Amino acid sequence: MRSYQLTGFETPLAEATEPLPEPKGAEVLLKVLGAGVCHSDVHIWEGAYDLGHGRKLSFEGRVHFPLTMGHETAGEVVATGPDATGVKPGDKVLAFSWIGCGDCPVCAGGQENYCGRPRFLGVNRAGGYADHLLVPDARYLVPLDGLDPVKAAPLNCSGLTTYSALGKLGADLSRHMLVVMGAGGLGLMALGLMGMMGAKGAVVVEPDPAKREAALKAGAVAAVDPGAEDAAAQIRKAAGGTVHIVLDLVGSGSSLDLGIELLARGGKVVVVGLLGGDVTIPVPYIPMRAITIQGSYVGTLEELRALVDLVKAHGLPEVPIECRPFAEAGRSLADLRAGKVVGRVVLTP
Ligand SMILES: [Zn+2]
Numbered sequence: 001m002r003s004y005q006l007t008g009f010e011t012p013l014a015e016a017t018e019p020l021p022e023p024k025g026a027e028v029l030l031k032v033l034g035a036g037v038c039h040s041d042v043h044i045w046e047g048a049y050d051l052g053h054g055r056k057l058s059f060e061g062r063v064h065f066p067l068t069m070g071h072e073t074a075g076e077v078v079a080t081g082p083d084a085t086g087v088k089p090g091d092k093v094l095a096f097s098w099i100g101c102g103d104c105p106v107c108a109g110g111q112e113n114y115c116g117r118p119r120f121l122g123v124n125r126a127g128g129y130a131d132h133l134l135v136p137d138a139r140y141l142v143p144l145d146g147l148d149p150v151k152a153a154p155l156n157c158s159g160l161t162t163y164s165a166l167g168k169l170g171a172d173l174s175r176h177m178l179v180v181m182g183a184g185g186l187g188l189m190a191l192g193l194m195g196m197m198g199a200k201g202a203v204v205v206e207p208d209p210a211k212r213e214a215a216l217k218a219g220a221v222a223a224v225d226p227g228a229e230d231a232a233a234q235i236r237k238a239a240g241g242t243v244h245i246v247l248d249l250v251g252s253g254s255s256l257d258l259g260i261e262l263l264a265r266g267g268k269v270v271v272v273g274l275l276g277g278d279v280t281i282p283v284p285y286i287p288m289r290a291i292t293i294q295g296s297y298v299g300t301l302e303e304l305r306a307l308v309d310l311v312k313a314h315g316l317p318e319v320p321i322e323c324r325p326f327a328e329a330g331r332s333l334a335d336l337r338a339g340k341v342v343g344r345v346v347l348t349p
């Protein structure tokens with residue numbers, strides 16, 4: 001099998017050729033049909049998250065080289081271990097990537113994505129930037145039942161992340177206009193999913209005019225430039241006067257600052273983006289305005305199954321997808337880093 005591997009931070013991906021692994025136990029070998037290139041892979045490539053004030057959260061010691069990245073993988077089952085159940089060769093599936101140790105109270109509660117000993121595909125073990133992928137247990141495969149594997153691959157991260165974050169806004173989603181910070185891959189995915197989830201509507205906040213245009217095409221009621229002097233006033237007006245719910249898909253100091261400033265009493269901001277930075281919050285704001293700041297990190301296997309069911313019923317969200325060969329994994333990361341991708345790049349055979 002041929003893989004494109006990270007062999008050191010900030011170094012070009014290296015092509016590696018190895019014999020095809022033979023699945024043991026409940027393992028399943030997939031032929032990769034689509035591998036989404038996600039912005040979090042850019043952070044892994046860089047080796048750190050920016051924490052603001054010059055501080056960094058390093059991946060040193062958490063990432064083991066060589067690493068085949070790629071955590072948005074759809075594929076076709078080519079071989080199964082003797083204990084693998086529920087799938088057979090030829091099945092087209094999505095490989096859930098947020099796999100925990102399977103052994104701790106967090107995993108027992110179904111939140112493997114929050115496990116302290118993760119085995120995430122493409123982060124802690126080999127992922128989808130390769131022509132084949134070994135999945136540790138058949139139970140992590142979600143059948144596509146006719147969904148296009150290339151279009152469905154991004155459901156595993158950008159789809160699941162936005163679905164889980166939108167889920168944390170609960171019934172408020174149908175009552176209040178949502179403010180969405182960022183109209184990259186996640187933003188367009190959020191706009192696509194919101195309609196299926198019965199949301200009232202969204203005001204998008206995005207500095208790039210091309211991405212604002214894409215957001216309006218994807219159904220946003222308004223798209224505001226956060227660089228405008230009266231940005232907060234424009235957003236409030238477009239949201240109907242007050243803002244109760246914010247989805248921060250950027251996750252920078254300035255995006256969260258604006259999100260918190262916008263919130264009316266009882267409001268909630270869910271932070272998903274990982275661009276980096278920090279915020280200073282006047283403590284009285286928290287009790288006096290009774291605001292909630294909640295983080296959300298990818299999602300659970302159960303949420304991925306629910307998301308795939310939702311998409312089977314309503315169709316895939318319209319996110320622009322550009323297919324590129326596996327060998328262009330490195331160039332795709334560079335383009336994403338430079339902000340040159342609208343929608344999603346998916347690596348295909
Ligand atoms: Zn991702």
Ligand SMILES: [Zn+2]
Pocket residue numbers: 100101102103104105106107112115116117
């Ligand atoms: Zn665990």
